[in-house]
Amino acid sequence: MKILVTGGTGFIGSHTVVELQEKGFEVVIADDLSNSFIEVVDNIEKITGVKPIFEKVDLSIAEETRKLFEKHKDIFGVIHFAASKAVGESVNKPLLYYRNNINSLINVLEQMQEHDIKNFVFSSSCTVYGQPDKLPVSENAPLKKALSPYGNTKKICEDIIDDVAAASEINAIKLRYFNPIGAHESALIGEYPQGIPNNLIPYLTQTAAGIREFLSIYGNDYNTPDGTGIRDYIHVVDLAKAHVIAIERMINNKCLSKTEIFNIGTGVGYSVLDIVKSFEKVNEIKINYKIVSRRAGDIEKVWADTAYANDELGWKAERTLDDMMRSAWNWETKLRIEN
């Protein structure tokens, strides 16, 4: 059964391709390589023994998207990751984010309708909840005004998917990810941040590798036990597996409605200092850090209510924080040896 994975050479996409292939799915990757590398395709083959089909496509261009679907008429389902995702950049270049993220979605859904492809899994984010009023946050929580154009594209895309599913044969599962980190245990795939990393883990591993002088911890005056921000960090391999389960749910006609939403997190929140301590303990490396002022747009704390995903989707995160820290460091070390 053929699955189209857009953004399949990216961080979460590449791990999902591995899990799909290991379950016997045939995968077509569509990616414009704007934030990833073609070598990822060979590395996926090294892990799974199978080379996924790769198509270089800019999905924000309708004609390119049309050609992709014309070439692959036998697609069963689409997992749509392809999107720009740097929060800070989106504030400075909102139109880039609206054009890329929203046009891609529209083009893909249009072609799915055109070719009678009914199954769609969307890469959403807990960013749609903003700072929730109640923690852990469940799928029924009200959505808050987005703090960045990036976050807003996720909200807008979710709305578009609801409308299209209601008006067509398309079924959708929207997965709201919490904070995906770590890397495949082979250290053959992982996250390639471009330039200075914005996210905590790549900055931390680059500090450990001596590329950055110190990690800035953005605020220790939050209303949390140690004052630093709390997030629900999830191992990218656990997250990838949730996509395979979502596709299998569609194959087995288990969806309860035309669009379903699941939180994909561990249900446990860790502070920035917890992360630093876990990294130091597992990898036996001391991290230089400084407490600096809060980062604009950051929320204080969020972690997932995972009961619905656990019970209804039949998925549960299995990897520990230590697994995440170990694999993130293995990946960083391997990158440094190779480059």
Ligand code: UD1
């Ligand atoms: C952000 C986005 C999220 C997106 C994710 C991945 C928002 C509100 N969140 O998550 O939607 O999916 O990026 O791109 O838009 N921190 C430091 N020092 C650093 C970096 C981070 O202390 O150098 C802290 C942050 O203040 C935060 C935590 O570490 O408390 C996690 O930050 P980060 O990894 O950037 O992810 P989010 O901002 O949670």
